[in-house]
Amino acid sequence: GQQLNQSPQSMFIQEGEDVSMNCTSSSIFNTWLWYKQDPGEGPVLLIALYKAGELTSNGRLTAQFGITRKDSFLNISASIPSDVGIYFCAGLSYGGSQGNLIFGKGTKLSVKP
Amino acid sequence: DTAVSQTPKYLVTQMGNDKSIKCEQNLGHDTMYWYKQDSKKFLKIMFSYNNKELIINETVPNRFSPKSPDKAHLNLHINSLELGDSAVYFCASSHAYGGEKTQYFGPGTRLLVL
Numbered sequence: 001g002q003q004l005n006q007s008p009q010s011m012f013i014q015e016g017e018d019v020s021m022n023c024t025s026s027s028i029f030n031t032w033l034w035y036k037q038d039p040g041e042g043p044v045l046l047i048a049l050y051k052a053g054e055l056t057s058n059g060r061l062t063a064q065f066g067i068t069r070k071d072s073f074l075n076i077s078a079s080i081p082s083d084v085g086i087y088f089c090a091g092l093s094y095g096g097s098q099g100n101l102i103f104g105k106g107t108k109l110s111v112k113p
Numbered sequence: 114d115t116a117v118s119q120t121p122k123y124l125v126t127q128m129g130n131d132k133s134i135k136c137e138q139n140l141g142h143d144t145m146y147w148y149k150q151d152s153k154k155f156l157k158i159m160f161s162y163n164n165k166e167l168i169i170n171e172t173v174p175n176r177f178s179p180k181s182p183d184k185a186h187l188n189l190h191i192n193s194l195e196l197g198d199s200a201v202y203f204c205a206s207s208h209a210y211g212g213e214k215t216q217y218f219g220p221g222t223r224l225l226v227l
Contacts (some may be wrong), residue, residue: 035218042117
């Protein structure tokens with residue numbers, strides 16, 4: 001079945017540093033989504049990407065939909081302590097009537113003040 | 114207003130019991146989902162459902178069954194709970210058709226089976 005490889009698995013950074021994480025797949029996706037999950041909460045959508053090559057920003061976050069439609073990256077600039085959490089990529093394919101959302105295994109981000 | 118809500122937030126129960134988790138969305142979405150997140154934080158789809166079609170992940174035991182009284186609700190019933198059912202269960206919703214099928218998640222229900 002379809003799988004997403006998300007890396008890195010975890011990151012320990014200093015406040016103020018930039019962060020980069022990515023997801024790759026052997027399959028093509030129609031949509032790439034990036035979610036953040038805080039402890040004890042559900043995943044919250046950060047950025048949605050709908051077109052190959054699309055580059056979208058949300059504050060200090062920037063994400064791109066790879067031109068091959070098989071990958072995406074998320075960058076966080078000037079990290080702050082509240083950026084701590086688990087970041088998930090998710091790829092959506094439109095096979096079938098409802099589509100199929102596949103999640104990466106997450107990148108756990110720790111920020112040291 | 115909470116877009117996707119779930120109750121209860123925490124559920125502790127004995128092995129063998131039957132329990133239900135409720136989910137409601139006020140986003141006007143057509144499709145709702147249930148996910149299971151294991152201890153390693155891996156999110157796995159269990160069901161997706163709209164008023165026309167229920168799609169079941171083939172790995173989900175038939176002790177799990179979704180029930181939808183209307184478009185805004187998708188409840189999850191679990192029979193004969195087992196220790197391995199302990200996990201966090203997330204409800205989500207999205208539009209059914211069109212270019213945007215982005216899923217929005219509820220806060221989760223933390224199930225512990227003793």
